[in-house]
Amino acid sequence: MSSLVLIIGYLILxxxxxxxxMGIDKRRARKNAFRIPEATLFSIAIIGGSxxxxxxxxxxxxxxxHWYFMLGLPLILLIQILLVAVLFWLPISFSFI
Incomplete structure (x- = not known):
């Protein structure tokens, strides 16, 4: 299995x-149940689920x-896109075997 397939699978997951x-936390908020911490929601976004x-x-x-979600999550996505673009245009060759 190639590395590119693994990366794409990871991002999809x-x-x-x-x-x-987000859906689970919304349901728990309506039921006044134990909530998912905001740090967890941001962590998932940072590791690729933005x-x-x-x-x-x-x-x-x-x-x-929450302004920090409305601005923070799109900012995380933008940084991830810029990071991929920079890695793509760098004169370093990556081989996905």
Whole structure:
């Protein structure tokens, strides 16, 4: 299995987890149950699940009143995109075998 397939699989999985955590936390908020810590929600976004977290935030309308989520999650996504672009344009060759 190539490294590129593993990276894509990892990103798909982390985005699904980020999306699901937003939905689970929203449901728990409505039931006044034990909540998922905000640090966990941000951690999932930082390790690659930012797009799924943003989609979950918007679809479930969860954490949309918190400015640090409304600005923080898109900022994390932008930094991740810029990081990938910089790695792509660097004169270093990566081989995914």
């Amino acid at each position: 982390t985005n699904i987890i980020g999306f699901a955590l 797009l799924g977290s943003i989609l979950g935030m918007l679809i479930f309308r969860h954490k949309t009143r």
